[in-house]
Amino acid sequence: MKRQLKKFGVDDETLERYKDLFAAINQAYKEFDDDVHHLENVLEVNSKELFVANKKLKEENLSKSREALVLSDKLDKVMDNVTDIIFELDGEGNFTYLNTAWEKYGEESPEESIGKNYMSFADRIEYFDSKAFQKIDQRNFTSFKTVYSRRNSQGKLLWWEMSVKLLTKASGKVDGAIGSLVDVTSLKETQEQLIKASEVKGRFLSTMSHEIRTPLNAVIAISNILLMQNPKESQMENLQALKFSSKHLLNLINDILDYNKMLSGNLTFSNVPFNFRFTIDGIIKAFTYTAKEKGLELEVNISDSVPEGLIGDHTRLSQVLSNLIGNAIKFTNTGRVTLAIACIHKGQDNCQLSFEVADTGIGIAEDKLEYIFERFTQAEEDTSLRFGGTGLGLAISKKIVNLLNSEINVESQQGIGTRFWFDLNYEIVQKQSLVELDSSVEKTFDLTGIKLLVVDDNEMNIAVIEQFFRKWNIEYDTASNGKEALDMIQASEYSLVLMDLRMPIMDGYTAVRKLRALGGEYMELPVIALSASVSIDVMQKVKDVGMNDYLCKPFDPEDLYAKISAQALRPALMRVAQKAKS
Numbered sequence: 001m002k003r004q005l006k007k008f009g010v011d012d013e014t015l016e017r018y019k020d021l022f023a024a025i026n027q028a029y030k031e032f033d034d035d036v037h038h039l040e041n042v043l044e045v046n047s048k049e050l051f052v053a054n055k056k057l058k059e060e061n062l063s064k065s066r067e068a069l070v071l072s073d074k075l076d077k078v079m080d081n082v083t084d085i086i087f088e089l090d091g092e093g094n095f096t097y098l099n100t101a102w103e104k105y106g107e108e109s110p111e112e113s114i115g116k117n118y119m120s121f122a123d124r125i126e127y128f129d130s131k132a133f134q135k136i137d138q139r140n141f142t143s144f145k146t147v148y149s150r151r152n153s154q155g156k157l158l159w160w161e162m163s164v165k166l167l168t169k170a171s172g173k174v175d176g177a178i179g180s181l182v183d184v185t186s187l188k189e190t191q192e193q194l195i196k197a198s199e200v201k202g203r204f205l206s207t208m209s210h211e212i213r214t215p216l217n218a219v220i221a222i223s224n225i226l227l228m229q230n231p232k233e234s235q236m237e238n239l240q241a242l243k244f245s246s247k248h249l250l251n252l253i254n255d256i257l258d259y260n261k262m263l264s265g266n267l268t269f270s271n272v273p274f275n276f277r278f279t280i281d282g283i284i285k286a287f288t289y290t291a292k293e294k295g296l297e298l299e300v301n302i303s304d305s306v307p308e309g310l311i312g313d314h315t316r317l318s319q320v321l322s323n324l325i326g327n328a329i330k331f332t333n334t335g336r337v338t339l340a341i342a343c344i345h346k347g348q349d350n351c352q353l354s355f356e357v358a359d360t361g362i363g364i365a366e367d368k369l370e371y372i373f374e375r376f377t378q379a380e381e382d383t384s385l386r387f388g389g390t391g392l393g394l395a396i397s398k399k400i401v402n403l404l405n406s407e408i409n410v411e412s413q414q415g416i417g418t419r420f421w422f423d424l425n426y427e428i429v430q431k432q433s434l435v436e437l438d439s440s441v442e443k444t445f446d447l448t449g450i451k452l453l454v455v456d457d458n459e460m461n462i463a464v465i466e467q468f469f470r471k472w473n474i475e476y477d478t479a480s481n482g483k484e485a486l487d488m489i490q491a492s493e494y495s496l497v498l499m500d501l502r503m504p505i506m507d508g509y510t511a512v513r514k515l516r517a518l519g520g521e522y523m524e525l526p527v528i529a530l531s532a533s534v535s536i537d538v539m540q541k542v543k544d545v546g547m548n549d550y551l552c553k554p555f556d557p558e559d560l561y562a563k564i565s566a567q568a569l570r571p572a573l574m575r576v577a578q579k580a581k582s
Helices: 002-007 012-017 019-081 100-104 130-138 185-227 233-264 276-293 314-330 383-387 393-403 431-437 459-471 482-491 508-517 536-545 557-581
Strands: 085-089 095-098 125-127 143-151 157-168 174-183 272-275 297-302 309-312 336-346 350-359 409-413 417-428 451-455 475-479 496-500 527-531 549-552
Touching (some): 276 336, 314 350, 451 459, 459 475, 508 527, 527 557
Parallel strands (some): 527 549
Antiparallel strands (some): 085 174, 143 157, 350 417
C-alpha cells in the first residue's frame, strides 16, 4: 500500500504518520486472503462430497427405476394371467386400463378398447339391473356388485358378475373407478340345473305321495269304518293292527315329505287353539296297541298346572312326540315308556311346558349320541334292518323344535334306557273359550239337509266317502271329472263340492276356475279340495283358483266332518248376517 501511495506523491512523513492504519489494513487483507483460501478448501471438499452423493443418488434412482420396471412388468404379467377381467375407468367412464382377459368379453384387444366409454360395450346385454348401471352412470355409489347377461359374437349367452369401487380425490371429486368382471356362466347354468332337478324331485315326490296315499286313504278309511261298526273282540285286534300299520306307512311318507319341505324352507306352522289333553290322549291311543303287543307299560304323567286349552301347532307337537314315543317303543323290549309333561312357567296369557319321553330300552352308546339327530342316521348300522325306520324322524323332530325356538336334549345308557326332553312356549286359551275345545264330549255326526257333489275319478275313494255320508245323513251325487261336475252344478243345487285335483278330461283346478268365472251364486258355492298331494305349491294353487279349503288324503273322518259342516253352513250364516245388517 505504501508503494502505491508514493506513486501518487505521498511523502515519507505522511506515510509514517499513518503507519498504524496501514498496518491494520494490511493485516485485514491478509486475514481476508486466509479466509478466502479456507473457504475455497471447504468448498472443494463439499463439492467432492456433493459429487459423490449426487452420483450415488443417480445410481440409486437408476436401481429403483429398474426395480420399478421389473415390478411393473411382474404386475402386468400377473394381471394378464388373472382369468377375471380387471378394468379401470376415468371420471368420464372411459377405460384407462384393461388386462388381457378382456378379450374373453368381446372382439377387441385391451389396447383397442382403452379410451372408449364402458357404455359402448353394453350391446347384446339381455338381462341387467338397471339401477346398478345407473349407479355407475351417476357415480352414485361407493362399491357394489351386480350380475348381468350378454351374448358374445357367436350368440352364446354369458353371465357376468361385476364388482365396482369408486375412486375419489382428496377433495371428494370423482376420479374414476376400478372393478372386475367374473364369468359366472357355469355357476348360473349349475344353479339352473339344480333348480330343474329340485323341481323334478318335487314333482316325483308329489306324484309318489299321491300314488301311495290314494290306496292308503282307502285302507285307513275302511279300517275306520269297520271300527265304527262295533266289531267283535277278535276282529278289533286285527283292525287295530291294520289301522296302525297303515298309519305307520303314512307317517313314513310324511317324514320324507316333511324332510323335503325342511330342505326347501317350506316347513309351515299353524297357530290355532286346541285341547291339549285331548291331543296327548290321541297320541297315546295311537301307540297303546303296539305297546300292549310288546308287553310294555305306556305311562303318561301330566302336571295339574298344565292348561287345558293352548294356542299353537298341535299337529307339529304330535309329530315330535309321536316320533319320540314311537322310537321309545321300537327300541324297548321290556319295562316301560313314559311321557311326562310339566308346567315350568305359567303367566296369565302364556306358559312354558316341559316334555320328557323316557324308556327302559336298549339305550344309545355315548359316542353315537351326537349323530342320532342327523338325517338318514341311526345309532347302529343294522338298526334299520332290526327295527325298521328311515332315520329321518329325529332329524325332523329336532328341526321342528328348533323352529319353535327350543332344543331337544338326550341322555342315554346302553342296556338301561334313553331320555329325550325339550321345552315349548304356548299361549293359553281363556276359560270362556274352553268349551269350544272340549273334545271329550261325544259328538253327534249328523248333516241332514246338506247335499254334496263328490268329484273324483277313483271309485274306491268315492266308495269310502259314501260310507261316511250314509252315517251322517248326507245327500250326495258323484262326478268323475271336472267337466261333468260343471254340468251337474249348473243343473242342480248343492251345498258344497268335494273336488279332487287330478282327474282326466278336466282337472279340479280348471273346473273351479271355470266355476268361479260363471259369477253370481257360483262365486259363493263352497269347494273343498280333496287330494293326496301335500305340497306347498298345491295348497297355494288351491287357494289361488278360488277353493275354500283343503283336505289331504288319507283324512280323519272327524276332519272331513268338521270341514264339510263349517263350509256348508257358511253361506247360510252369511245370509243371516246380511239380513241382520239390513
